[in-house]
Amino acid sequence: MTAPIILIVDDEPANLTVLSTLLRPLYTVRVCKSGPQALEAAARDPRPDLILLDVMMPGMDGFAVLNNLRQQSSTAEIPVIFVTALDDTVDEEHGLQQGAVDYITKPIKPTVVLSRVQVHIEVKQARDRLKSQNTWLESEVQRRMRDNLMIQDVSLAAMAQLAETRDSDLGSHIARTQSYVETLARHLQSLPKFAVHLEENTLQRIVKAAPLHDIGKIGIPDDVLLKPGKLTPEEWSRMQGHCQVGGNAIERAIAATLPLYNTSSQENKPESLLFLEVAKEIALYHHEKWDGSGYPFGLAGEQIPISARLMALADVFDALTTPRVYKRAWSIEEATKLIFEQRGKHFDPAVVDAFQAELQSFIQIKERLTDAPIED
CATH class of the missing domain: 3.40.50.2300 (Response regulator)
Incomplete structure (x- = not known):
């Protein structure tokens, strides 16, 4: 020595x-x-x-x-x-x-x-x-955090893919909608009205949680979820139930996880719980509409969490421009026209304005992650 x-x-x-x-x-x-x-x-x-x-x-x-x-x-x-x-x-x-x-x-x-x-x-x-x-402990903590995050990401991807595989028409829907949500959020993040609601950690949680928006479809019977034609009113009601199925499932995950951390303070909540809370918002409210005519609760305006408002537009744009067994894919022009018409009705006006500003980014994402040729 x-x-x-x-x-x-x-x-x-x-x-x-x-x-x-x-x-x-x-x-x-x-x-x-x-x-x-x-x-x-x-x-x-x-x-x-x-x-x-x-x-x-x-x-x-x-x-x-x-x-x-x-x-x-x-x-x-x-x-x-x-x-x-x-x-x-x-x-x-x-x-x-x-x-x-x-x-x-x-x-x-x-x-x-x-x-x-x-x-x-x-x-x-x-x-x-x-x-x-x-120094060693800090390095080890960082390593284990990276490992845990990787395991979490893989688990989330597996859960989202499980929901996706039950609907054979969805293709790359999850990847596209996640990219659309991030594009909208990044645009709004620069605006004073949204800056506090979309600070970087929150924005990252929203993007990460976006793939779980349709996790509730796991609970929808195949004869409804995979029906090639138009749904009956009863079947449509059952399909709408996927929001609450998903939200309730995530709520049970939160309830099961919360005692492990012994905290009720929002400031002291671990990242995993904060993420699950955002995932619950998106799963539960992404079919609510700005004018209050959506489901499952008929929320209106800013009663709807910003995470769900972002997801609503991303989900509709992708649904319109993607071919399904019961419909053709709409052109970008047709889908854009409908979204503009629904400004202040289905969609938050500010989110529509962000979509208009980022339309070329949406088109590029669609082209990069497309499952079929796009009509212009």
């Missing part, structure tokens, strides 16, 4: 000789005779584990040296013991206030010096071990 490094700083050669002779059997010793030399030596790798610093030196005194050491990140944490002939408690207090860890008066007593040096070297080594352990 490498011996700890002690840097001794004193303008008197005799003092350097005495301290060096005392410490060399136990430590690696470096010496220098002035403040500027001390600063250079302290910054050179390997850095000293402890500095014994004379106070009364010509030019740059020990107080100035210590001040400079503390201002540099590379030397700020090196412990410094002042060694001085001064015995005024005011000077001692001044040195300790500046950041010295101890004070040794001249003429030195060998046992005192060895004892003080040993104590502060052991403290430094313990601090270094703790810092190393903390």
Whole structure:
């Protein structure tokens, strides 16, 4: 094991000789005779584990040296013991206030010096071990968080794909609608009215939760979900139930997860719970309409969460422009015309305005993730 490094700083050669002779059997010793030399030596790798610093030196005194050491990140944490002939408690207090860890008066007593040096070297080594352990722990926490997020993302993708595979007409619906939602959210994020509701963490949760908007379709019978023709009023009512099926399923997941964290404060809720709450909003309310004529609750205007308002337009645009067994795919022009007509009716006017501004982005997403040729 490498011996700890002690840097001794004193303008008197005799003092350097005495301290060096005392410490060399136990430590690696470096010496220098002035403040500027001390600063250079302290910054050179390997850095000293402890500095014994004379106070009364010509030019740059020990107080100035210590001040400079503390201002540099590379030397700020090196412990410094002042060694001085001064015995005024005011000077001692001044040195300790500046950041010295101890004070040794001249003429030195060998046992005192060895004892003080040993104590502060052991403290430094313990601090270094703790810092190393903390660095490792932080790295391990980050690694496990990445692993957990990856597992969560894979699980969410699997759940969303499970809902998608039950509806053979959906194709890349999930990927497209997720991209549409992010495009709209990014546009609105820059507007003062929406900035607080779409700060970056919230926006990321909305985008991440978007694929779960139709998770409730898992609970819809095949004879309704996969019917190739028009649904009867009764069948349509059952199909509308997918919003509450999905919302209730996510609510049960929240209820099951909440006790694990023992928190009721929104500020202290873990990311997984905040994400599930957004996913519940989207699943439950994405078929509500701005004018109150939607389902399942007939909410209107800003009663509808912004996450669901974004999803509503993205979902309708994709449904219109995607071919189904019971209909052809609408052209971009036809779909856009209907969405503009539904401004303030089906859709939040601000979301429609964002759609109009980002129409080319929607077209590019559609072309990149299309399942069939697009009519222009």
